[in-house]
Amino acid sequence: MESCGMMTAMQSWDGVRLGLMALGYRRVLWVHIHCLAHGLFRRGETEELEFYPCPTCQQACKASILAEGFTRQNLPFAPELIVTPLSSQTRLQLLAKPRIVKPRRVADRHARKTRRVYQSIE
């Protein structure tokens, strides 16, 4: 049965996990923390948290868990900035409602010159 196969796969992963833990490895959850003001951070956590504060402003951020791994280093890992935040101008442009801008009439400084050239040809 299919479900049995899945169970076996999970059990073997548990086995690997227990083996690694016995060797002194600890579980690490790789998390992406996304702060609108400060950018995207990657962090290694020991476990899932209630909320993920931005490393810079400590505000609760949108977070997604990327992967589970094992490490012998001390946890949690220092946050690492992966994507710098958008500039305030870009953010405003993204948030702004699209508005239809009428083309501005620009005085054509060369129009008169062009006309003069045509006249001289005629």
Ligand SMILES: [Zn+2]
């Ligand atoms: Zn922040």
